[in-house]
């Protein structure tokens with residue numbers, strides 16, 4: 001077990017002091033890049049996954065489930081890159097029980113300092129009979145072989161009986177015993193379909209501990225989906241039954257209604273530590289930034305009233321509440337916003353700030369930019385500072401993570417003009433740089449100014465890109481706030497996501513569209529080169 005505790009005793013908001021003992025340390029297993037990435041419409045490229053993985057390491061999660069390597073060459077490469085570059089957490093790859101799956105998972109994680117293979121197979125009768133179309137005995141055999149194979153590669157092996165919460169507990173106990181006999185070191189029992197309730201999930205673990213006493217020698221883990229809105233409550237119920245690993249995802253993203261949200265689990269255990277006695281190694285001040293990064297790169301916006309990371313999570317509307325908080329914060333606030341990294345907007349630059357000031361501000365925020373990247377950042381900063389009174393840390397973070405995080409070879413926006421009127425359809429003209437470095441212009445009469453610009457970009461690029469998703473938000477409050485646009489486009493069956501920021505939403509949208517187009521075209525070229533239509537192997 002990794003212990004990242006900085007001190008042994010901790011005082012809760014109520015002043016009670018609780019001791020952090022090793023037996024109560026809860027491991028945070030982040031599955032944003034695996035289960036989270038299975039959310040409809042999310043398609044992260046390798047660079048984006050790496051960026052999220054680095055931030056998860058800063059957040060100090062214990063395990064990063066980086067992907068499901070057998071499902072596509074792209075997923076394999078991302079898991080491999082994360083294993084090679086990201087230091088600190090255990091890097092885990094998911095595998096079914098087949099030989100090829102486990103081999104692919106191992107090859108993807110083997111370069112990590114701390115590799116883990118996570119293998120799973122369903123143990124509920126409905127999954128065994130209908131999905132796998134096999135027998136309980138066959139599943140047992142598959143588990144035996146899979147865990148044994150994984151243990152030949154590494155001594156860190158996790159096994160999950162999928163649909164565990166709907167499985168016959170006695171049969172599941174036999175399967176778990178086999179996994180333990182073959183050397184599994186973590187047993188994760190998922191509520192795959194988000195069906196269970198806290199007392200049921202707790203009772204299931206109590207029964208499993210009774211039937212399989214060897215479970216006390218390994219880490220037992222919870223993995224809950226949010227179909228009935230109970231993922232966090234069920235996870236807590238499992239922890240109260242003795243589990244010491246939680247599988248969760250930033251912003252609660254994941255299959256269907258999503259996974260238990262990491263930030264909610266982390267802050268629940270942090271805030272109620274004196275009463276629960278459980279604790280994690282999470283660097284809570286990195287929570288808000290991690291949430292914003294995942295939201296930007298996935299295009300999944302966080303609902304305003306979302307616990308911990310929603311825009312309103314620490315806002316007080318009623319006068320009586322505002323008055324109370326002004327007199328004494330804890331009258332209405334159970335957590336301090338700074339604990340989760342909110343309200344740390346101290347950096348403010350203006351239009352007279354120079355390159356050096358920008359570079360220092362970026363460094364203070366953890367962004368190392370130099371050479372050409374710093375030049376580009378400075379140029380974009382000046383464009384924004386010319387239109388905005390103050391450029392804050394939140395603005396800089398949006399700029400760097402949305403537009404400057406990597407050079408995507410492809411198209412670049414040069415300029416656009418739009419004529420918009422309520423009397424006739426808007427007309428747009430754009431000029432873009434093509435991948436070969438030449439310029440091309442296009443024009444179009446669209447349904448609205450943004451649509452006209454998108455279609456004009458299509459005309460200039462000669463690409464029949466289709467807009468799949470479009471979201472728009474404001475980076476900060478106020479009339480001169482930066483607008484932030486996130487877009488997903490599809491080109492010949494390949495999707496690409498792009499983001500853009502600007503004080504002008506048409507400009508932000510055009511920048512996002514060109515980026516998304518570049519990503520989709522680049523993906524179509526790499527995947528087509530290896531003969532794979534999108535999602536083929538999954």
Ligand code: KIV
Pocket residue numbers: 035120160162163188190191192193223225
């Ligand atoms: O929900 C689930 O059962 C899973 C397993 C692969 C752990 O995601």
Ligand code: ZN
Pocket residue numbers: 035190192223225255
């Ligand atoms: Zn899951």
